[in-house]
Amino acid sequence: xxxxxxxxxxxxxxxxxxxxxxxxxxxxxxxxxxxxxxxxxxxxxxxxxxxxxxxxxxxxxxxxxxxxxxxxxxxxxxxxxxxxxxxxxxxxxxxxxxxxxxxxxxxxxxxxxxxxxxxxxxxxxxxxxxxxxxxxxxxxxxxxxxxxxxxxxxxxxxxxxxxxxxxxxxxxxxxxxxxxxxxxxxxxxxxxxxxxxxxxxxxxxxxxxxxxxxxxxxxxxx
Amino acid sequence: xxxxxxxxxxxxxxxxxxxxxxxxxxxxxxxxxxxxxxxxxxxxxxxxxxxxxxxxxxxxxxxxxxxxxxxxxxxxxxxxxxxxxxxxxxxxxxxxxxxxxxxxxxxxxxxxxxxxxxxxxxxxxxxxxxxxxxxxxxxxxxxxxxxxxxxxxxxxxxxxxxxxxxxxxxxxxxxxxxxxxxxxxxxxxxxxxxxxxxxxxxxxxxxxxxxxxxxxxxxxxx
Numbered sequence: 001x002x003x004x005x006x007x008x009x010x011x012x013x014x015x016x017x018x019x020x021x022x023x024x025x026x027x028x029x030x031x032x033x034x035x036x037x038x039x040x041x042x043x044x045x046x047x048x049x050x051x052x053x054x055x056x057x058x059x060x061x062x063x064x065x066x067x068x069x070x071x072x073x074x075x076x077x078x079x080x081x082x083x084x085x086x087x088x089x090x091x092x093x094x095x096x097x098x099x100x101x102x103x104x105x106x107x108x109x110x111x112x113x114x115x116x117x118x119x120x121x122x123x124x125x126x127x128x129x130x131x132x133x134x135x136x137x138x139x140x141x142x143x144x145x146x147x148x149x150x151x152x153x154x155x156x157x158x159x160x161x162x163x164x165x166x167x168x169x170x171x172x173x174x175x176x177x178x179x180x181x182x183x184x185x186x187x188x189x190x191x192x193x194x195x196x197x198x199x200x201x202x203x204x205x206x207x208x209x210x211x212x213x214x215x216x217x218x219x220x221x222x
Numbered sequence: 223x224x225x226x227x228x229x230x231x232x233x234x235x236x237x238x239x240x241x242x243x244x245x246x247x248x249x250x251x252x253x254x255x256x257x258x259x260x261x262x263x264x265x266x267x268x269x270x271x272x273x274x275x276x277x278x279x280x281x282x283x284x285x286x287x288x289x290x291x292x293x294x295x296x297x298x299x300x301x302x303x304x305x306x307x308x309x310x311x312x313x314x315x316x317x318x319x320x321x322x323x324x325x326x327x328x329x330x331x332x333x334x335x336x337x338x339x340x341x342x343x344x345x346x347x348x349x350x351x352x353x354x355x356x357x358x359x360x361x362x363x364x365x366x367x368x369x370x371x372x373x374x375x376x377x378x379x380x381x382x383x384x385x386x387x388x389x390x391x392x393x394x395x396x397x398x399x400x401x402x403x404x405x406x407x408x409x410x411x412x413x414x415x416x417x418x419x420x421x422x423x424x425x426x427x428x429x430x431x432x433x434x435x436x437x438x439x440x441x442x443x444x
Contacts, residue, residue, distance in 0.1 A: 109406055111413075153440055157420065182427070183420045184331055191333075191416035198379065198405045198413065202439060205404065216438045217424060218375055 003172070004067035006030040006060050006083060007075030009040050012099065015145025016072065016137065017055050018044055022148065023175040026053040030063025037063070047148065064090040070097050070172060072137075073123070077102040080119055084126045091131050095165045097172075098123045098189075099137040101196040109201040111194045120189035124161060132165035134158060135189040136173060136180070138196050141203075141212035154214025156180045157195075159188035181217055225394070226289035228252040228282050228305060229297030231262050234321065237367025238294065238359065239277050240266055244370065245397040248275040252285025259285070269370065286312040292319055292394060294359075295345070299324040302341055306348045313353050317387045319394075320345045320411075321359040323418045331423040333416045342411035346383060354387035356380060357411040358395060358402070360418050363425075363434035376436020378402045379417075381410035403439055 003020060005013045008029030017027045021044070029044075031037035037057030044055045057063075064071050064087050071094050075083050080100050084091075100119040104112040116122040120135035127133060136158045144150050156173050158180050160166050170180040183192060199213040225242060227235045230251030239249045243266070251266075253259030259279030266277045279285075286293050286309050293316050297305050302322050306313075322341040326334040338344040342357035349355060358380045366372050378395050380402050382388045392402040405414060421435040 110409070181420070181424055184423055187332070188416070188420060191413050191420065194410070194413035195417075198403070198410060199439070201406055202403055213439050213441045216440045217421070217435050218438045219424075219435045 001068045002026040002028060002066055003070045003072060004028045004030050004063040005072040005074055006063060006087070007073065007079070008057070008063070009037055010074060010076070011142040011146065013072075013074035014040065014044060015142050016074065017041075018047060018148060019145055019152070019176050021048055021053045021055045024053050025172070025175060027055045028063040028066040029055060029057040030060040031057065032060065034059030034062060060087060061090060064094075067094060070095045070169065072097040072099060074099050076100075077119060081122060081126060084123055088127055088131070091127060094131070095168060096123060096127060096131060096133045097137070097169055098133055098135050101138050101193045103197060109197050109204065111197055113190065113193075117187065118189035118193050120159065120186045120193070124186050132160060132162035133186065134160035134162070134165050134169040135186065135192060136169050138193050139199060139215055141214065144212045144214070152176055152178045152214075153212060154178070155217050157183040157188070157192045159183040159186055159192060161185045179217075223290045224248040224250060224288055225292045225294060226250045226252050226285040227294045227296055228285060228309070229295065229301065230279070230285070231259055232296060232298070233364035233368065235294075235296035236262065236266060237364050238296065239263070240269060240370060241367055241374070241398050243270055243275045243277045246275050247394070247397060249277045250285040250288040251277060251279040252282040253279065254282065256281030256284060282309060283312060289316060292317045292391065294319040294321060296321050298322075299341060303344060303348060306345055310349055310353070313349060316353070317390060318345060318349060318353060318355045319359070319391055320355055320357050323360050323415045325419060331419050331426065333419055335412065335415075339409060340411035340415050342381065342408045342415070346408050354382060354384035355408065356382035356384070356387050356391040357408065357414060358391050360415050361421060361437055363436065366434045366436070374398055374400045374436075375434060376400070377439050379405040379410070379414045381405040381408055381414060383407045
């Protein structure tokens, strides 16, 4: 079941493509320039071990059409709404997996949320209730994703208004050997997206030895 | 350096009082009924090992006056604003540590944020810029706090508009053998407070073996 990653030529998109392909999920990278997406896909294929699924590249429209069930949106927030407006009709019958964090222009230690409350809620407003939007994978460091020798260092909080869509995305995320947690409806994205700049703040800080912080849900053993 | 815990007769306030007193910090519990606060303080003292600092109880006004530097606000959100309005003049020269989460009436798996964005921001708006407000300790389970045999199972995210006040509260929190992280200004409380209902959702869920989930900031060792 092929997935598309739109904005897949950026560091987050490339890292996710590597991880999913290694886990056996065929990936079509989408980019504004399909030729560039195809070239990057070819580069990524060189990094994958034998037995991995294929990464290919197309323009965003072609990648969306090629996705069988799920389309991952990994563009910068500045392109978030326009990309969805342009692709809305092609997304019917699919799940939009929104990983975008509205980082503040000039200060990645803060969010600058859209009027809808979060990127995930903005996406749902644009796509309408017929196309389920699921927020996921916001808090994973691109550096970690792109280093295939490293385990992914965080749990994944999943939210969205459709519970079946949430469950489908949780199953996808489990393929990356991480634990997804159901965080409830799309409004939870106001929290989940905003965790990323708090992690970026720790990475930037000289007070802690981190460079790729993540979050974990933790409980005592009793 | 005595601290006050207002709403200290509730489960979160009692648990924090036990933990701080055991760590050597004298605590004055504040309650609407000072007599009841004193009685609960006496009960809590029975649970503490020798060498702990004292827990005493007063009404909220008296407890606020008794605090040397920091006043912890642990009332239900329904009493959050009124408590601050009533105590504002007594808080001058002190730091207000706001641990309140605006849980949604009837659904503790969601927040219902005030117009200011979060409880911490609402507190800062009420108290004015002269009295620093620091959001902290939102995500610690009361059950964990009240069981002194257990380690506290999460990291503590700290936010507020005054960096010196944040640092003072981080020093206080370290006494509980937990790691505080500087999460930035008060706006970060929109995220931090909203983590609590996501944790409550995991605790309620039968899908995970948790009863007192917390969050941890995590990074790989490389």
